[in-house]
Amino acid sequence: MTSLVVLDFDATGIKQPARSAIAAAAKLGEVHVLIAGNAVGDAPAAAAKIAGVSKVLVADDASLTHELAETTAALLVSLAPAYSHILQAATAAGKNTIPRAAALLDVQVISDISDVIDADTFVRPIYAGNALATVKSSDSKKLITVRASSFDPAAAEGGSAAIETVAVPAAGTSSKYLSSELSKSERPELTAAKIIVSGGRGMQNGENFTKLIDPIADKLGAAVGASRAAVDAGYVPNDYQVGQTGKIVAPQLYIAIGISGAIQHLAGMKDSKVIVAINKDEDAPIFQVADYGLVADLFTALPELEKAL
Amino acid sequence: MKLLVAVKRVVDYNVKVRVKSDKTGVETAGVKQSMNPFDEIAVEEAIRLKEKGIATEIVAVSVGVTQAQETIRTALAMGADRGILVETDVAVEPLAVAKLLKAIAEKEGAELIILGKQAIDDDFNATGQALAALLGWPQGTFASKVEIADGKATVTREVDGGLETVELKLPAVITADLRLNEPRYASLPNIMKARKKQIDIVKPADLGVDVTPRLTIVSVAEPPGRKAGIKVPDVATLVDKLRNEAKVI
Numbered sequence: 001m002t003s004l005v006v007l008d009f010d011a012t013g014i015k016q017p018a019r020s021a022i023a024a025a026a027k028l029g030e031v032h033v034l035i036a037g038n039a040v041g042d043a044p045a046a047a048a049k050i051a052g053v054s055k056v057l058v059a060d061d062a063s064l065t066h067e068l069a070e071t072t073a074a075l076l077v078s079l080a081p082a083y084s085h086i087l088q089a090a091t092a093a094g095k096n097t098i099p100r101a102a103a104l105l106d107v108q109v110i111s112d113i114s115d116v117i118d119a120d121t122f123v124r125p126i127y128a129g130n131a132l133a134t135v136k137s138s139d140s141k142k143l144i145t146v147r148a149s150s151f152d153p154a155a156a157e158g159g160s161a162a163i164e165t166v167a168v169p170a171a172g173t174s175s176k177y178l179s180s181e182l183s184k185s186e187r188p189e190l191t192a193a194k195i196i197v198s199g200g201r202g203m204q205n206g207e208n209f210t211k212l213i214d215p216i217a218d219k220l221g222a223a224v225g226a227s228r229a230a231v232d233a234g235y236v237p238n239d240y241q242v243g244q245t246g247k248i249v250a251p252q253l254y255i256a257i258g259i260s261g262a263i264q265h266l267a268g269m270k271d272s273k274v275i276v277a278i279n280k281d282e283d284a285p286i287f288q289v290a291d292y293g294l295v296a297d298l299f300t301a302l303p304e305l306e307k308a309l
Numbered sequence: 310m311k312l313l314v315a316v317k318r319v320v321d322y323n324v325k326v327r328v329k330s331d332k333t334g335v336e337t338a339g340v341k342q343s344m345n346p347f348d349e350i351a352v353e354e355a356i357r358l359k360e361k362g363i364a365t366e367i368v369a370v371s372v373g374v375t376q377a378q379e380t381i382r383t384a385l386a387m388g389a390d391r392g393i394l395v396e397t398d399v400a401v402e403p404l405a406v407a408k409l410l411k412a413i414a415e416k417e418g419a420e421l422i423i424l425g426k427q428a429i430d431d432d433f434n435a436t437g438q439a440l441a442a443l444l445g446w447p448q449g450t451f452a453s454k455v456e457i458a459d460g461k462a463t464v465t466r467e468v469d470g471g472l473e474t475v476e477l478k479l480p481a482v483i484t485a486d487l488r489l490n491e492p493r494y495a496s497l498p499n500i501m502k503a504r505k506k507q508i509d510i511v512k513p514a515d516l517g518v519d520v521t522p523r524l525t526i527v528s529v530a531e532p533p534g535r536k537a538g539i540k541v542p543d544v545a546t547l548v549d550k551l552r553n554e555a556k557v558i
Binding site: 195274275289290292 | 322335347402404405426429430431432435438440441442448449450451453468469470473474475476481524525527531537539541543544550557558
């Protein structure tokens, strides 16, 4: 039984969520990985070093630029016969591609698994993580997205996998990439950060994120996140959003500032090791999950916190 | 252009669900049910396309129990033209829902299908992608902006690093993300009018689709609880606790 893990990568290397997907796949048996893209550079070599990987498949073709679901799913279908399980981290790309590939194979995808019980049985959160469903699949092949925060990533070094080039099927597609507007940041990515400082509606505007949260994040080497309310209000871009339908994170330390703690936000961060809440409303639901709560006006508490760090 | 929009009846987003004591699922009896919030956004987008003169007819489709007619009725009150309920007591999984929607899309000759990106009950985030695959259509998932012109949909998508824009040749499938629009409330006159709009009821077998689930629920459990910790009096205490007790900074 061999699994194929589709890796998320960019010019900076293999993404941490991809190594978590490898860790999940390792519970099932032998692990091959797929690097699919255009001019993939050093990514195959980096993938070959990841602990637990026995083979790296490389699909390097202009049609795979920008990881369009249509072309990547067609590639996965062509590779599927050799594999019992095909997995990818539940990143934007994984959530876009894997369900499409699954349907092409007449398989019911198993989304966002948080544990592997056996080859057919998996745990996945439902209802914004308020319940954990253990499901057993009767499909002969399993297509899976993996909740990266639930699996410790496989070590980036230690492996020495073989690298093999695979053919890319000629798939005509009526979908075309036009452009991206990506947030630029020197800070760690939310899904890989050990510390996250998140702001909510209580921040009142985007300038206060820059003025009050950024300096704390910089001192802690933390990523900056946000609640849906702060994103909807336009304080920060969409990729900051932590929650049921945003990013799911589980850092060592999550500092929630001016966030009331709606179910949907808690769904994205309640597996953090230590949670700190700073809110002036002592009845805010966020305090019910916080290890350390500080009832205070954030406009006085944040400058103090920055000084104390 | 005929437009299909898919709507699901789910436990209301404000309800904190309880796991049943026999661990077979979550308690839904006596719990408020509403249209999946992402589907409301899909319906709103469809209506806006009709208001712009791009869509000519909007058909709201739901798959589920008899009461899912209420969900369709909500879509009709918002502005959809008519409804189709695929009636079944089976908890239909995304792949089978996609097969049912495919059959309806082909029958109706739809050129654009808009769905919520994810249902907030099972959190699969899969039906739109599966539907696009089965139809062989392009997909614009997690849309925060949609423009239709010259037989093409330009879709801005929310992705991990920010935003990405793709161009899809119609027919296509689009799944709605949170910031695509703000759904309207149905006015009382429109709610009254919606009562007269037509809802056709079909069975999965009428569409030739086997909806037998592929996943068996072994059990449904409460997640490990998180206990509230302590309140600290000031910033200095907080920093001290983080350094010396939790040792995370």
